[in-house]
Amino acid sequence: MAFLAVIGAIVITKAPDNTLAVFNPFAWPQYAKDFAPYGGPAGALGLAMVFSITSFIGYGGSAPLGEEVEHPKQILRALSLGVFIVGAVLTEMAYAIVAGLGVNNLSALTNNPNPDVQTISGIIVMGLYLGIIGSMGLFLVAMNSAFSDAVAMQSNAGRVYFSMARDNVIPKWFSKIHPKYHTPYRALTFIGIASSISQPS
Structure with missing residues (x-):
């Protein structure tokens, strides 16, 4: 988050369209046809x-972990604070990308027939203003985020299977807790294997 906040701020200070008007869709009548x-x-x-x-x-996927920590209420505080921090940084990054590309270039970007251009627009902007360090840094952050999302989803799904097994909704086999790590390892293992082999080729 800190890295994104810093590179976003650098781009904003250098961007040609560094104006709060980018947050106002009514401030650009020349693009009315695009909004139509x-x-x-x-x-x-x-x-x-x-x-x-x-x-x-x-985002609330961490809530089931409340049964496994000493102070479960801290999860609620962390989630609440995280919403504000992540929301603020993502808003800053979106503003940096729009300002960095230039408002007049957005139509060309959205109408580009190559969807990959839109997907990597943030990397393009970082490359323009920060060089290879900025673009590669953002790429690595994106890859780390994707990996973290996958881990979080598996962790959350494993706890759901564990709870369902504990309530006799699915076989009790999934409710087994690891004797050392105190985690629902059978449910987590099943989710990991099932999600791996069910991925489309």
Whole structure:
């Protein structure tokens, strides 16, 4: 998070369109035709909010770990604080990418037939303003985030299977706790193997 906050701030200070107007879809009448398919600027803003909110899906996945820690209420505090920190940094990064690319270049980006260009727009911006260090740094952060997401989802799913087995919804076999690490290792092992072999080729 600190790395993203720093590189985002650097890009913002150097960007040509460093203006808060980028947060106002009504401030750019020349792009009204781009907003038209979504019901105008307000509709486009609503659509963007949907994607923003869904970015936080699974954020409460740490809650089931409350049974395994000494101070479970700290998980709630950490999740609450994390929402604000992550939200602030992601907003800053989105602003940095828009300002770094330039508002007048966004239409060309969104209309580019190559979807990979849109996917790596952040890496492109970091490369423009920070060189290879910025682009590779953001790439590594993205890869680490993807790996962390996978671990978190497996951890969460394993606890769900454990709870279901404990309540006799699925076989009790999944409720076995590791004698040393005190984790639902059977459920976690099953989730890991099942998710690995079920991935599309």
